[in-house]
Amino acid sequence: MFSVRRLNRALRGLYRSAPGSRLEAEQGFVLPRPFRKPVRFLARYCRGEIQPPRYTNAAMISTLFAATGIYGALVGGHMPNIAQAVTARTGFAVDEITVTGNREVSEIDVLDRLELTGWTSLVGFDASAARDRISKLPWVENASVRKIYPDTIEVKLHERTPFAIWQHDGQLSVVEKSGNIIAPYNYATRSPLPLMLGLGAPEVGANFVSKMQEYPDIAARVRAYVRIADRRWNLKLDNGVDVLLPEVGMERALELLGQMNRERNIFDRDVVSIDMRLADRVVFALTDEALARRDAELKEQAAASKKKPEART
Numbered sequence: 043m044f045s046v047r048r049l050n051r052a053l054r055g056l057y058r059s060a061p062g063s064r065l066e067a068e069q070g071f072v073l074p075r076p077f078r079k080p081v082r083f084l085a086r087y088c089r090g091e092i093q094p095p096r097y098t099n100a101a102m103i104s105t106l107f108a109a110t111g112i113y114g115a116l117v118g119g120h121m122p123n124i125a126q127a128v129t130a131r132t133g134f135a136v137d138e139i140t141v142t143g144n145r146e147v148s149e150i151d152v153l154d155r156l157e158l159t160g161w162t163s164l165v166g167f168d169a170s171a172a173r174d175r176i177s178k179l180p181w182v183e184n185a186s187v188r189k190i191y192p193d194t195i196e197v198k199l200h201e202r203t204p205f206a207i208w209q210h211d212g213q214l215s216v217v218e219k220s221g222n223i224i225a226p227y228n229y230a231t232r233s234p235l236p237l238m239l240g241l242g243a244p245e246v247g248a249n250f251v252s253k254m255q256e257y258p259d260i261a262a263r264v265r266a267y268v269r270i271a272d273r274r275w276n277l278k279l280d281n282g283v284d285v286l287l288p289e290v291g292m293e294r295a296l297e298l299l300g301q302m303n304r305e306r307n308i309f310d311r312d313v314v315s316i317d318m319r320l321a322d323r324v325v326f327a328l329t330d331e332a333l334a335r336r337d338a339e340l341k342e343q344a345a346a347s348k349k350k351p352e353a354r355t
Contacts, residue, residue: 136162136195143199146181146225152197155179156187164189180225206247209239209266221245240269250275257296263309274319284315291321298324 073081086092136158141149155175172195173187181201188196205219207227214227216235221244238247247267254261266278275292277285288295295318302308302324308316317325 135193136164136167137193139195139197141197141199144201146201146204147179147199151179152176152199156195156197164191164193164195167195169195204235206236206238206244206251208244208247209237210241217244217247219248221247236264237266238269239266240272242272243267243269253293254296257300259300259303260296279309281309283309283313286315286317286319288319288321 083092139153139156139158141152144152155178156172157175167189169187169189173185176182176185176187176197176199182199183202184200186198188198190196202218202224204216204224206217208215208217208223216224216227217238218224223244236247236251238244246269250267254264254267260277263279263281264277265280268276268278270276274289275287277287279285285299299316299318308326311326312329312331313326314329315327317327
């Protein structure tokens with residue numbers, strides 16, 4: 043009460059005329075215009091000239107509690123959750139999701155990275171964070187996430203381009219032309235991909251496979267490209283024949299190989315391997331059956347040559 047009485051005396055001293063009149067110049071100062079009405083209202087309230095409306099105290103207490111709750115939510119970091127709950131129940135809950143551009147990426151994986159709940163609000167949904175999470179999927183090169191009000195999320199994907207299947211350490215992986223591993227091979231890749239084996243094959247495989255397209259008759263029979271000691275290549279044909287290419291002069295060896303196949307059909311002969319690593323010769327390794335037949339033919343020829351002189355005598 044002491045402070046209120048002092049405030050009343052101070053406010054009465056500001057006025058020399060009726061309540062609400064202008065300040066007298068001889069008082070020594072004039073309040074700025076924005077403060078004049080609040081001060082007059084406060085002075086009249088303190089003199090008891092203004093009666094507050096009914097339930098004013100209850101409204102002020104409720105306002106105080108509400109302000110305290112809002113402040114606590116802001117300080118505690120709960121305001122986004124509150125905004126999510128309120129907006130989701132007022133017509134902005136996510137109800138539809140569209141995913142385009144995916145062939146290898148499962149829609150289930152995309153939905154999992156969106157991290158939606160049953161009452162996720164489109165207003166509070168962080169599209170940038172969702173895009174970053176989706177971009178970390180193995181097959182995704184880049185992604186865009188867009189909010190379409192009032193209740194739709196649109197996801198567009200651009201997937202990585204597979205180049206080959208690389209076998210290493212007993213595992214199969216899908217790789218890009220750059221040699222980067224995309225993901226483990228799951229036997230469901232939709233396009234036929236060349237198979238590569240050996241250390242260093244993915245890094246240099248793109249150039250070699252591109253060079254092989256200049257020899258379509260050979261490339262059509264290749265089942266796997268084998269990198270040897272990260273220096274040279276072997277070709278594994280579809281009938282199991284191995285072609286050993288040289289480290290130097292590979293183009294000349296491929297031209298000769300194509301010519302021999304066209305003229306003698308060597309790919310379909312009873313051979314296990316065709317060694318072209320030597321510059322002056324081609325070495326054929328026969329199958330066991332062909333080797334046995336070859337030995338039998340040589341023995342017959344040797345026996346026949348022995349009988350011819352006896353017949354002359």
